[in-house]
């Protein structure tokens with residue numbers, strides 16, 4: 001719902017559309033506000049449940065002993081950073097995001113620190129800093145060239161022998177009905193219009209290897225939508241992304257622009273995915289920086 005006082009109100013860093021706050025310093029199709037923060041927290045728990053943990057890379061012993069860890073594009077509320085910092089109090093966690101509003105000092109674990117930064121340009125850390133670098137769900141913000149820069153930067157800031165782990169959705173619908181197909185197509189059109197790579201999940205292994213990483217391991221996981229264990233939560237997180245991206249996606253929506261039509265479409269998608277037991281998949285991939293730096 002567009003509130004007149006919010007529509008198009010701008011600050012140096014943010015602009016407002018459909019009553020939601022968006023970051024104006026990068027092109028990113030989802031909002032950066034409290035509502036999105038709540039969605040990211042729920043989404044964090046969805047992925048954690050589906051993966052049965054917060055990471056796959058073989059770094060448990062090092063985390064327990066104490067290592068520097070990066071969470072690239074950690075998110076406004078930095079759910080993964082905060083939780084990992086609590087689980088591994090001997091390790092130091094550094095979160096970077098283009099949006100501020102990070103957990104306040106005193107509320108975040110003492111082994112966390114945060115900085116604003118554009119991870120498509122430069123990660124604000126010296127070479128060979130981290131033993132583990134994590135990055136989840138930035139595909140709605142990066143072009144092909146951004147990915148090249150980003151993975152080059154991840155490589156630069158990871159210590160030789162250290163690990164990177166990426167997680168990205170693949171919004172190809174399975175067991176799909178016509179409405180869910182249409183919704184995923186809308187997202188694909190939105191991505192294409194911004195030169196973002198909709199199927200980046202399938203390119204991550206090649207891109208990591210091109211950046212110099214070795215020993216890539218990929219796990220593909222089904223993400224059930226509105227059915228099965230936690231399916232309602234998975235759908236709320238996904239619906240929230242379709243809703244948050246509505247300023248862009250409604251440009252491609254052919255179901256009419258009347259008040260509430262897009263919302264009713266999303267509600268209908270939510271019913272259909274339950275009936276069809278639809279799902280999408282997400283890719284988790286980890287890789288290692290060689291002990292002898294092989295990057296040209």
Ligand SMILES: C[S@@+](CC[C@H](N)C(=O)[O-])C[C@H]1O[C@@H](n2cnc3c(N)ncnc32)[C@H](O)[C@@H]1O
Pocket residue numbers: 023026027028030032040041044072073074075076079080096097098099117118119120121135136137138141
């Ligand atoms: C879908 S959220 C994921 C947040 C977090 N990684 C998680 O999984 O909960 C994507 C995040 O990327 C951030 N972002 C987008 N473009 C960015 C950029 N160029 N540099 C740094 N952060 C960026 C957004 O502000 C947002 O917090």
